[in-house]
Amino acid sequence: MARNCRSFDCVDSGTVSMSECLVVGGGVVGLSIAYELAGRGRRVRVIDAAQPGREASWAGAGILPPAGSHSDEPLEQLAALSNRLHAQWWEHLRDDTGIDNGFRRSGAIYLARSATEARALQTLASVAHRRHIVVEPLSQESLREIEPAVRPRGGLEAAYYAPTECQIRNPRHLKALLVGCAQRGVEVLPGTPAEDFEIRDGRIEVVVTPAGRLSADTVCITTGAWSGALARKLGLTLEIKPIRGQILLLSQPRPVLSHIINESSRYLVPRPDGRVLVGSTEDDVGFDRSTTAQGAGDLLHFALGLVPELGNSQLERSWAGLRPATVDGMPYLGRVPSLDNAFIAAGHFRGGLQLSTGTAVVMSQLIDGETPEVDLSVFRVDRLSHDSPAPQASKTRPAVSLG
Numbered sequence: 295m296a297r298n299c300r301s302f303d304c305v306d307s308g309t310v311s312m313s314e315c316l317v318v319g320g321g322v323v324g325l326s327i328a329y330e331l332a333g334r335g336r337r338v339r340v341i342d343a344a345q346p347g348r349e350a351s352w353a354g355a356g357i358l359p360p361a362g363s364h365s366d367e368p369l370e371q372l373a374a375l376s377n378r379l380h381a382q383w384w385e386h387l388r389d390d391t392g393i394d395n396g397f398r399r400s401g402a403i404y405l406a407r408s409a410t411e412a413r414a415l416q417t418l419a420s421v422a423h424r425r426h427i428v429v430e431p432l433s434q435e436s437l438r439e440i441e442p443a444v445r446p447r448g449g450l451e452a453a454y455y456a457p458t459e460c461q462i463r464n465p466r467h468l469k470a471l472l473v474g475c476a477q478r479g480v481e482v483l484p485g486t487p488a489e490d491f492e493i494r495d496g497r498i499e500v501v502v503t504p505a506g507r508l509s510a511d512t513v514c515i516t517t518g519a520w521s522g523a524l525a526r527k528l529g530l531t532l533e534i535k536p537i538r539g540q541i542l543l544l545s546q547p548r549p550v551l552s553h554i555i556n557e558s559s560r561y562l563v564p565r566p567d568g569r570v571l572v573g574s575t576e577d578d579v580g581f582d583r584s585t586t587a588q589g590a591g592d593l594l595h596f597a598l599g600l601v602p603e604l605g606n607s608q609l610e611r612s613w614a615g616l617r618p619a620t621v622d623g624m625p626y627l628g629r630v631p632s633l634d635n636a637f638i639a640a641g642h643f644r645g646g647l648q649l650s651t652g653t654a655v656v657m658s659q660l661i662d663g664e665t666p667e668v669d670l671s672v673f674r675v676d677r678l679s680h681d682s683p684a685p686q687a688s689k690t691r692p693a694v695s696l697g
C-alpha cells in the first residue's frame with residue numbers, strides 16, 4: 295500500500311517545523327479529516343487563520359437530510375456514507391470526549407404553499423423514492439396530528455414526511471471534534487493562516503505562515519469559502535465563492551415543534567430545549583458575515599407564516615456564515631494533479647456538516663494511497679479547468695433540502 299505520509303516527525307534545522315500531515319483550515323471538514331487521519335495513526339497538525347470551528351461550520355443549522363444508500367451517484371453515495379458515519383461518530387465522540395453532539399433522528403416535514411413549490415416537492419419526492427428514501431405524502435389532518443403548531447398562512451398545497459432526517463448541534467460537534475483530535479494527538483494551531491507555499495520537485499515543501507515555515511509529507515487544504523485564493527497559489531483555479539447564510543435563533547420555554555420543517559430553501563430546526571433555528575438566506579455579498587434587517591425580516595416572516603405561535607418567542611440572537619459554493623454544486627475532493635503531496639477538500643456549500651464525515655474517510659483513504667470507497671473522479675479538483683474534460687455528474691442531489 296503506497297503512503298503519502300512518512301512515519302516521522304521532527305523539527306528541521308530550527309526553521310521548518312515538520313509534521314506528517316498538515317491540514318490547512320480547521321472547520322468541520324479539516325477537523326474531521328484530522329480526526330480520521332489521527333485515528334489511522336498519522337501525526338497530524340491543523341492550522342487555522344483564526345479560531346478553528348468558528349466559521350461556516352459553527353454557523354450552520356446541523357440538518358442531516360436522508361440519503362439513498364443504493365444510488366450510483368457519487369454525491370449521493372458520499373451523503374449516505376456520511377449519514378452512516380454520523381451515527382457512529384456521535385457515539386465514539388460522546389464516549390471518548392464526554393461531549394454529546396445532539397445527533398438525533400427528529401424526522402422532517404416538507405411543505406409547499408404554492409403550486410410551484412408543490413411541483414418541486416413532488417419531483418424531490420420521486421427522486422427520493424427512486425433512491426429508496428422513505429418520504430410519505432402527508433394529509434392536512436396527519437400534519438395537524440404530528441405538528442399541531444404548524445398552521446401555514448395562505449393554506450397548504452402539499453406536505454411530505456421524511457422520518458429519517460437527522461440533526462446535530464454543530465457547535466457541540468465541533469467541540470467534540472476538537473477534544474477528540476487532541477486525544478488522538480493532533481496539534482491544532484489557531485491564528486496561523488497559510489499565506490504562501492514553497493514548491494519544489496512537484497511537492498509542497500513549505501507552507502508559509504506568520505508563525506513560521508511549516509513542512510509536511512502531506513498537505514490538505516480545507517479552507518472552505520477561502521480556498522480559491524490558496525489554490526491559485528498552487529496554480530489551480532477553483533470556482534469557489536462565499537454565499538452568506540443568515541440564521542435567527544428563537545427560544546420558547548417549551549418545545550413547540552418536534553420535526554424539522556422545510557419549505558423550499560427555508561427551514562425551522564427545533565432543538566429539545568425549546569430553541570428553534572430559523573434559516574436561511576442565500577446572499578451573494580462576498581466575504582461579509584454581517585446580518586441584515588432584510589434577512590432577519592424575511593426569516594421572521596417565513597417562521598411566523600408557518601408557526602404563528604413562534605411570535606411569542608424570545609429572539610435570542612442572529613448570525614451569518616459563509617457557505618463555500620462551487621459553480622456546479624459539488625465539492626472539490628482530490629489531489630492537486632501537478633503536486634504529489636497536496637490535497638483539497640472544499641466547496642461543500644449547503645451540505646458540509648452532513649458530508650464532513652464521509653469526506654474525512656474518503657480523503658484519508660486517498661491520502662493513505664488506498665482506493666476511496668466513493669469514486670472521487672467527479673469531484674476532482676481540476677474538473678473546471680479549461681483543458682480538463684467536463685465531469686459527467688448528475689446535479690439531481692439533493693433529493694431533500696439542505697442548510
Ligand SMILES: Cc1cc2nc3c(=O)[nH]c(=O)nc-3n(C[C@H](O)[C@H](O)[C@H](O)COP(=O)(O)OP(=O)(O)OC[C@H]3O[C@@H](n4cnc5c(N)ncnc54)[C@H](O)[C@@H]3O)c2cc1C
Nearest residue numbers: 321323343351354355356357488518539615646647648697
Ligand atoms: C447558515 C448556514 C446553514 C447551514 N446549514 C447546514 C446544514 O444544516 N447542514 C449541512 O450539512 N451544512 C450546512 N451548512 C453548510 C456547512 O456549514 C458548510 O458547508 C461547512 O461548514 C463547510 O465547512 P468547511 O470546513 O469547508 O468551512 P469552514 O467552516 O468555513 O472552515 C474553513 C476554515 O478555514 C480557515 N481558513 C481560511 N483561510 C485560511 C488560511 N489561509 N489558512 C488557514 N486557515 C484558513 C477559516 O478560519 C475556517 O476556520 C450551512 C451553512 C450556513 C452558513
